Amino acid sequence: MSGEGPFTHQARNQRKSVRTRARLMDAAVEVFARDGFEAASVNEIARRADVVNGTFYVHFKDKDAIAAEVAFKVAYDIARQIDGAMTHIDNAAERFSCATRQFIEIACGQPQWGWVLIRSAGYAPEVHRQVESYLRTDLALGVRQGLFDLEIDAFTMDTILSMILAALAARLRGDTGPEAASKVSEMVLRVLGVPAVAAKAFAWSPIELQGFKIQTTL
Amino acid sequence: MSGEGPFTHQARNQRKSVRTRARLMDAAVEVFARDGFEAASVNEIARRADVVNGTFYVHFKDKDAIAAEVAFKVAYDIARQIDGAMTHIDNAAERFSCATRQFIEIACGQPQWGWVLIRSAGYAPEVHRQVESYLRTDLALGVRQGLFDLEIDAFTMDTILSMILAALAARLRGDTGPEAASKVSEMVLRVLGVPAVAAKAFAWSPIELQGFKIQTTL
Amino acid sequence: MSGEGPFTHQARNQRKSVRTRARLMDAAVEVFARDGFEAASVNEIARRADVVNGTFYVHFKDKDAIAAEVAFKVAYDIARQIDGAMTHIDNAAERFSCATRQFIEIACGQPQWGWVLIRSAGYAPEVHRQVESYLRTDLALGVRQGLFDLEIDAFTMDTILSMILAALAARLRGDTGPEAASKVSEMVLRVLGVPAVAAKAFAWSPIELQGFKIQTTL
Amino acid sequence: MSGEGPFTHQARNQRKSVRTRARLMDAAVEVFARDGFEAASVNEIARRADVVNGTFYVHFKDKDAIAAEVAFKVAYDIARQIDGAMTHIDNAAERFSCATRQFIEIACGQPQWGWVLIRSAGYAPEVHRQVESYLRTDLALGVRQGLFDLEIDAFTMDTILSMILAALAARLRGDTGPEAASKVSEMVLRVLGVPAVAAKAFAWSPIELQGFKIQTTL
DNA sequence: CATGAATGAGACTTCATTCAT
DNA sequence: CATGAATGAAGTCTCATTCAT
Numbered sequence A, B, C, D: 001m002s003g004e005g006p007f008t009h010q011a012r013n014q015r016k017s018v019r020t021r022a023r024l025m026d027a028a029v030e031v032f033a034r035d036g037f038e039a040a041s042v043n044e045i046a047r048r049a050d051v052v053n054g055t056f057y058v059h060f061k062d063k064d065a066i067a068a069e070v071a072f073k074v075a076y077d078i079a080r081q082i083d084g085a086m087t088h089i090d091n092a093a094e095r096f097s098c099a100t101r102q103f104i105e106i107a108c109g110q111p112q113w114g115w116v117l118i119r120s121a122g123y124a125p126e127v128h129r130q131v132e133s134y135l136r137t138d139l140a141l142g143v144r145q146g147l148f149d150l151e152i153d154a155f156t157m158d159t160i161l162s163m164i165l166a167a168l169a170a171r172l173r174g175d176t177g178p179e180a181a182s183k184v185s186e187m188v189l190r191v192l193g194v195p196a197v198a199a200k201a202f203a204w205s206p207i208e209l210q211g212f213k214i215q216t217t218l
Numbered sequence E: 001c002a003t004g005a006a007t008g009a010g011a012c013t014t015c016a017t018t019c020a021t
Numbered sequence F: 001c002a003t004g005a006a007t008g009a010a011g012t013c014t015c016a017t018t019c020a021t
Helices: A004-009 A018-038 A041-047 A054-057 A063-084 A090-110 A111-123 A125-144 A155-175 A179-192 A195-202 B005-009 B017-039 B042-048 B055-058 B063-084 B092-109 B111-123 B125-144 B153-172 B179-192 B196-204 C006-011 C017-038 C043-049 C053-059 C063-084 C090-107 C111-123 C125-144 C152-174 C179-191 C196-204 D006-012 D017-037 D041-047 D053-059 D062-085 D091-108 D111-123 D125-144 D152-174 D179-192 D196-204
Strands: none
Touching: A004 A018, A004 D017, A018 A041, A018 A054, A018 A063, A018 C053, A018 D041, A018 D062, A041 A054, A054 C125, A063 A090, A063 A111, A063 A125, A063 B042, A090 A111, A090 A125, A090 A155, A090 A179, A090 A195, A090 C152, A111 A125, A111 C125, A111 C179, A111 D053, A125 A155, A125 C152, A125 D196, A155 A179, A155 B179, A179 A195, A179 B017, A179 B153, A179 B179, A195 B005, A195 D196, B005 B017, B017 B042, B017 B055, B042 B063, B055 B196, B063 B092, B063 B111, B063 B125, B092 B111, B092 B125, B092 B179, B092 B196, B092 C152, B111 B125, B111 C063, B125 B153, B196 D111, C006 C017, C006 D053, C017 C043, C017 C063, C017 C111, C017 D017, C043 C053, C063 C090, C063 C111, C063 C125, C090 C125, C090 C152, C090 C196, C111 C125, C111 C152, C152 D152, C179 C196, C179 D152, C196 D062, C196 D152, D017 D041, D017 D053, D017 D062, D017 D111, D041 D152, D062 D091, D062 D111, D062 D125, D091 D111, D091 D125, D091 D196, D111 D125, D111 D152, D125 D152, D152 D179
16 A cells, blocks of 8 residues: 555545545556556556455445546546635636636646546546536536637537646646646637637636645545 | 458558568557457457467567557558648648548548547557647648747647547547538637637638548558 | 245244344255355355345354255255155055155245255255155055065165156256156156056045145254 | 376377367366366366466367367267167167166266266256157167057156166265166166066176277267 | 467456454 | 454456467
8 A cells, every 4th residue: 555545535534344445446546547447457456455356346346336436536526626616706718717727737736636537538438528517517608608609519528628638638747837727728718719818818817726635525 | 351451452462471461450450449459459450360369479579569550550641641632732721621621531431540540649659749740730830821829839739639639539439420520620720829710711611522542551 | 035935934933043044044045046056155145134244154154054954954844744744644655656746846836945955965965865764764665565576775765866856857947747746756656666557546646735835943 | 187088098199289178178077077067167177187277268168168068078979889889789678778787887987977977967958968869769669669658758758867867876976886777777667667577687688798998089 | 471279477256254343 | 143344265267478380
């Protein structure tokens, strides 16, 4: 067991079964992040959780089960934190920019969670759909506010999400610095029809990136 | 062997060794496209190529080797064809739009090649870099022509490529129709700073999509 | 727990420990009957008994222990009931025919018990020996009465028992109807030396098949 | 590898693949005979055949596949040998008695093959059906010859086969001596309606039990 | 070159059983 | 007594890879 992951931390005062389950989930995050779903092995997850092979199956039916649960929890927690921190922002462009930048920074702060989000597309597509639904709310708002002039359909959502995830991946790979979040925000705002100058302003405005800790819900 | 794939076709008059190699590559395209790199098995590739598994290793060092070669060839051939068909276009926005739309349509016409391109990110990153270098030429041209106002750096390239591949994937999944190519072209042109009206014009202008056949080079 | 099995029924007014044990035995009957001894799992037995797997080992040393006990009780109860219902019959051929036919019908009425009897040969051979000892009494009587002319040794017993169990299995599989009991009775009586006409008469005489309920003894 | 089994012997001059396959089949006979189908493990079969685990799957799809093939070959070879040795016998009672006695003795001479035949009921029912079909020919002949007066239906066949296999099992367990074959022949002939004296005569007549070697066909 | 049998590591999964609570 | 989490051995099966022919 390499330290204590977020799930384990959250479960520290619960009964043993819950703690073991949490250790398995933290281990799964690490393994899925590093190897991807296909190459990840239940054995490796169990080893990292410091339990024997068979214990895994006491808690999860199979690899798919833990993968889905992990991906969902990761997405949910990040989304919830971002959302909670933006209740006071009304302008859709600002909301979008803020959410995107926070999303990327939070995910970078916990690189394994970031990779899980990126890779979950293959095995837990509902996670991306959930992220899209969060995004879509603000984009639709922007259309109503007259800020955006692009039709927000499934294809648009898909494309925009792929831009954000590409930026996240570049950050996680170390190919780019923290400016990536603003860069991709600016690019998306341009796509949405925000004039170049305004797009730059929204995307690069100083925001207070809350030093969110990953705080899981079980 | 299910018919004759592009590589096999190209090798039809060569000596046996070359033909076997080509059959293995066609088989690999099918298998990687269908199963992805991890889930693909050498045995399955060999079976589809109508050779025994040992023969595989006469021609390729391992699974990674054939994967890289296949992805590279696929990307190279598609890029070369697109490029060759655009020698007469000077306007960078027009070139980009044309290239993107043709790229997507060609890849859709040979869905397995399309999937290989998308999935190769994981196991043959140099393929994406090559595609990017093709794109970059036109984007840099656009900047020189004063059409684009975005700095064309590695991050920008990466993001734009992810948009195009997202559109291709949506097409291949059947989530969208042929309009996806123009849609994503328009979105990228907006990103690049082309005014909305002009972006729409470039992206949706009728072009003659050459009925390119996949024609491989060995 | 699917309803209430015979053992559970019998234990309904006893203290909890006894009831748990009975539930495990009823569950074991179901599982052994359905899956056979090898394929049966303690986990499955416990699940059906609505206890956790650890509880199993409070009551039984291992799988063999419950298997033996279940098989023994099943055989004992059926035999006792048949025997009790024949106190008024003196003729050995009639006794045999009656016992065989009732045995098969009772076991068919509770198919799981039937399968346990058949399959117990593999893991609880003493059960068959017990059934044989019941049979042997009547066959020896028949010899003394001059009805049977076959030496009643262990081999004979074994063969006759296999005939009866084959008939029971055919009934349980649904390969044959209720006439199987009389058919096999007739066949055995022929083996024992009863003239064909008499054998037929004994085997097919109407008897009142008591609607025995399975009533267990703990 | 404990010596050389019949299949291996037969394959001794064939190419390696055939020999390995034969070794696996001989090993499977041993393991199925000793443990039964359920308890038999592919690992154990491979170990006895002196090949590694994975080699098993080069030759057989799974445990069912080798079990079915082994059971079928065993039954076929024994039946063929018995049949070939009785071309000169016309009387059905004599044929039946001879076949039964030879069957038991041959199977006893290769105890593992005997156990496979007995146990194959559970996993390769077609084997028993095949044996029955051999038997049925002679029984039907007996009816036509006026020797037997019992209707030869599926249930009758099933019961008679169970008698013969019970005798074989008793022999294999060592519960009885060579007289078991004649004893069970006599019992079956009585079932079939042959008068007691004649049944004894047929069943105990001296026959020359060919010292058949198990000789397999691949 | 091509064959194809063999390998052996390793993946997934089940299960009888133990033991601290 | 009952719980139920944990164990670890064992089993099934796949697969990349090697090598003698």
